[in-house]
Amino acid sequence: xxxxxxxxxxxxxxxxxxxxxxxxxxxxxFYRLSRTLHPDRFARAAPEEQQxxxxxxxxxxxxxxxxxxxxxxxxxxxxLRGLVPADSKYVPPELLEEVFELNMALEEVKMGDREAIPxxxxxxxxxxxxxxxxxxxxxxxxxxxDSTQNPELLDRLRARLNHRKYISNLLRETEKAxxxxxxx
Amino acid sequence: MFQIDFGKxxxxxxGIDLGTTNSLAAVMEPxxxxxxxxxxxxxxxxxxDNTVVAGEAARTILLHxxxxxxxxxxxxxxxxxxxxxxxxxxxxxxxxxxxxxxxxIAAGGRIFTPPEVGAMVLRELKHLxxxxxxxxxxxxxxxxxxxxxxxxxxxxxxxGRIAGLExxxxxxxxxxxxLAYGLDKRKAGIVAVYDLGGGTFDISILKxxxxxxxxxxxxxxxxxxxxxxxxxxxxxxxxxxASEWHTDLSNSAEAMELLRRSxxxxxxxxxxxxxxDLEFEWxxxxxxxxxxREVFQKLIEGIVNRTLGPCRQCIKxxxxxxxxxxxxxxxxxxxxxxxxxxxxxxxxxxxxxxxLNPDEVVALGAAVQAGILGGSVENQLLLDVxxxxxxIETMGGIVSRIIERNSTIPASASETFxxxxxxxxxxRIHVVQGERELxxxxxxxxxxxxxDIDPLPAGLPRVEVRFLIDANGILSVTARDAHTGREQxxxxxxxxxLSEEQVEAMIESAFENAEADFAARQAAEARVEAxxxxxxxxxxxxxxxxxxxxxEDQHAIERAEADLVQAxxxxxxxxxxxxxxxxxxxxxxLAENIMNSAVQGALKGTHI
Numbered sequence: 004x005x006x007x008x009x010x011x012x013x014x015x016x017x018x019x020x021x022x023x024x025x026x027x028x029x030x031x032x033f034y035r036l037s038r039t040l041h042p043d044r045f046a047r048a049a050p051e052e053q054q055x056x057x058x059x060x061x062x063x064x065x066x067x068x069x070x071x072x073x074x075x076x077x078x079x080x081x082x083l084r085g086l087v088p089a090d091s092k093y094v095p096p097e098l099l100e101e102v103f104e105l106n107m108a109l110e111e112v113k114m115g116d117r118e119a120i121p122x123x124x125x126x127x128x129x130x131x132x133x134x135x136x137x138x139x140x141x142x143x144x145x146x147x148x149d150s151t152q153n154p155e156l157l158d159r160l161r162a163r164l165n166h167r168k169y170i171s172n173l174l175r176e177t178e179k180a181x182x183x184x185x186x187x
Numbered sequence: 188m189f190q191i192d193f194g195k196x197x198x199x200x201x202g203i204d205l206g207t208t209n210s211l212a213a214v215m216e217p218x219x220x221x222x223x224x225x226x227x228x229x230x231x232x233x234x235x236d237n238t239v240v241a242g243e244a245a246r247t248i249l250l251h252x253x254x255x256x257x258x259x260x261x262x263x264x265x266x267x268x269x270x271x272x273x274x275x276x277x278x279x280x281x282x283x284x285x286x287x288x289x290x291x292i293a294a295g296g297r298i299f300t301p302p303e304v305g306a307m308v309l310r311e312l313k314h315l316x317x318x319x320x321x322x323x324x325x326x327x328x329x330x331x332x333x334x335x336x337x338x339x340x341x342x343x344x345x346x347g348r349i350a351g352l353e354x355x356x357x358x359x360x361x362x363x364x365x366l367a368y369g370l371d372k373r374k375a376g377i378v379a380v381y382d383l384g385g386g387t388f389d390i391s392i393l394k395x396x397x398x399x400x401x402x403x404x405x406x407x408x409x410x411x412x413x414x415x416x417x418x419x420x421x422x423x424x425x426x427x428x429a430s431e432w433h434t435d436l437s438n439s440a441e442a443m444e445l446l447r448r449s450x451x452x453x454x455x456x457x458x459x460x461x462x463x464d465l466e467f468e469w470x471x472x473x474x475x476x477x478x479x480r481e482v483f484q485k486l487i488e489g490i491v492n493r494t495l496g497p498c499r500q501c502i503k504x505x506x507x508x509x510x511x512x513x514x515x516x517x518x519x520x521x522x523x524x525x526x527x528x529x530x531x532x533x534x535x536x537x538x539x540x541x542x543l544n545p546d547e548v549v550a551l552g553a554a555v556q557a558g559i560l561g562g563s564v565e566n567q568l569l570l571d572v573x574x575x576x577x578x579i580e581t582m583g584g585i586v587s588r589i590i591e592r593n594s595t596i597p598a599s600a601s602e603t604f605x606x607x608x609x610x611x612x613x614x615r616i617h618v619v620q621g622e623r624e625l626x627x628x629x630x631x632x633x634x635x636x637x638x639d640i641d642p643l644p645a646g647l648p649r650v651e652v653r654f655l656i657d658a659n660g661i662l663s664v665t666a667r668d669a670h671t672g673r674e675q676x677x678x679x680x681x682x683x684x685l686s687e688e689q690v691e692a693m694i695e696s697a698f699e700n701a702e703a704d705f706a707a708r709q710a711a712e713a714r715v716e717a718x719x720x721x722x723x724x725x726x727x728x729x730x731x732x733x734x735x736x737x738x739e740d741q742h743a744i745e746r747a748e749a750d751l752v753q754a755x756x757x758x759x760x761x762x763x764x765x766x767x768x769x770x771x772x773x774x775x776x777l778a779e780n781i782m783n784s785a786v787q788g789a790l791k792g793t794h795i
Binding site for chain 1: 355356396399401556559562568569570594595599600655656657658
């Protein structure tokens with residue numbers, strides 16, 4: 004038997020390496036496998052068997068946690084192919100203007116200028132929209148890769164994931180600023 | 188020939204709710220879980236003859252000799268002396284604390300660690316359960332607050348081992364409550380469990396589906412509960428008393444304990460009445476204050492509100508909306524307070540469930556989990572989560588999270604470490620638990636040193652460390668050289684808690700003394716009971732009712748008293764118990780007389 008750490012998350016859930024996964028089906032697999040693998044089922048077994056159940060169950064839970072989240076799932080698949088997500092610290096060129104304006108607004112709000120709040124709200128809305136668009140793009144990347152397994156698609160996927168990570172960071176920052184300055 | 192009885196069923200596993208204030212044990216039976224012990228106070232005390240008792244007997248001692256008793260020790264589980272400085276425990280020993288990281292508790296001239304105190308309560312529960320069924324129990328499922336960290340869980344497990352129990356599983360209290368409820372209603376849905384106990388608060392949101400109990404998120408405060416409400420009321424009474432009597436009672440442990448009893452009674456009655464009288468007598472003086480529910484609610488508003496923040500965070504983390512939550516289950520004695528119920532109803536927009544006794548539901552659930560482990564409950568499975576994120580300290584004291592909170596357990600994560608200097612042989616790693624950015628703001632769990640790394644240029648060695656949180660929520664760490672696959676040697680130093688050697692030594696001494704201890708304890712318990720019945724009898728003799736008794740009856744009582752005073756010194760509890768019963772019997776007529784005159788007195792509107 005392979006050591007638990009060598010088994011891929013896809014294999015742990017008895018799935019092929021694919022990007023589009025149905026949540027309901029994934030949950031059903033997780034519950035079914037949990038029923039047989041969970042340490043509770045081995046409370047009266049020998050210590051080695053208990054240890055094996057513990058390892059198998061940890062792998063199953065880790066796998067479910069990653070695969071049920073589309074972004075984490077895609078990043079995981081990239082890592083299996085030796086592709087590390089690029090550094091998300093650089094600003095994607097297409098976002099330069101947005102980021103510049105947002106930073107100005109954030110700075111003003113921090114200084115106590117409440118007039119910048121509508122600007123923040125506007126940014127918040129547009130980031131939400133961008134995120135939705137990116138997610139839409141991800142979905143089409145997913146199905147394209149699932150049907151062709153064309154390695155070039157992975158580069159596109161990686162770029163889109165970076166783009167998404169950047170937007171969601173901006174979104175989080177905007178939300179935090181709105182929460183702390185609008186409530187009071 | 189050998190006769191092997193294959194038909195004999197396996198030993199039952201106890202389900203134990205080890206609470207801050209009270210504890211209970213239950214077992215799973217074919218008809219469902221059943222409480223075996225009744226409510227046992229989580230109190231440990233040292234008797235006048237230096238025997239350690241737990242439960243009811245210890246509570247009697249707490250009332251009259253508080254300096255010999257320990258209560259609410261669960262609040263000290265898995266803590267260091269720094270953590271408890273802010274607590275107003277009069278029994279935390281201040282000396283000898285630097286030796287290691289476990290709090291020492293002094294009572295009756297002896298020193299205990301919190302796991303040892305927990306072990307005494309567990310042993311009492313074990314004995315009571317064994318008395319109730321005639322079976323022997325050596326295995327248990329013990330519940331812990333869902334928000335307990337690694338050190339607190341480890342301390343609870345140590346307590347079980349010291350008590351001679353193999354702890355098969357630690358189960359989170361709110362999850363146990365859900366299991367107890369789930370037995371009756373096997374339906375799909377989202378359930379929130381709100382658990383406000385004596386010392387801790389937990390909130391958990393679960394998804395139920397075909398016997399699977401999947402915890403989606405949990406949150407809480409291990410330092411919030413009924414004790415805090417009691418302390419507020421005590422504060423109010425102390426201020427009143429200080430201005431009325433011009434005395435500060437807070438230095439008298441006995442007065443404080445009596446006052447605590449009084450405020451608890453008032454608090455409990457306020458759940459059913461709109462106004463109560465808070466009454467307290469000390470040294471012949473009487474303090475009385477009318478307390479309306481309205482005033483009470485204003486007083487505890489802050490405490491109730493403190494439970495709502497964790498609830499909101501838990502809803503957010505669970506990924507469900509409030510509307511999707513079908514039911515809310517209320518657990519813990521403080522969930523009886525109407526204001527608490529209202530707040531929960533408003534927040535969750537669902538009627539709180541109170542069908543099961545909130546004091547018993549956790550122990551019942553622990554018994555269900557015991558049934559799952561023992562194999563008698565087949566279709567149910569609990570998938571719980573870790574309440575706090577696990578992280579490692581990186582450059583600048585910043586935490587890098589490796590297992591996020593609310594991850595289903597068992598959960599694991601692997602990290603690869605390397606060296607920063609050529610030829611470096613050791614790497615030190617600090618593991619913390621919590622949600623804060625900086626390492627120092629989180630709970631330190633352990634420090635481990637990877638040792639004997641091959642002396643290579645900086646950055647070349649690769650040591651893969653695997654962090655594994657088991658189904659009890661307890662962390663273990665293993666390491667291997669990623670190049671060779673060989674196991675990497677390391678030293679692990681837990682930041683809090685007893686060492687393996689300390690636990691072993693405690694188990695050994697408990698085992699050696701088990702039989703003698705048990706007999707001595709039973710005698711000591713009987714002695715405590717004897718003293719309290721003798722005191723009651725002495726008091727009764729000063730009442731009017733005494734003079735209405737025949738000379739014969741009076742003699743009989745005095746003889747029974749003398750017998751008991753003599754028997755009290757026996758080391759056999761049965762001898763003492765026998766004389767207690769005799770005195771009890773002899774004083775029956777007297778007790779009835781007192782009751783009658785009390786009733787008559789009440790009818791006349793006078794006090795006796």
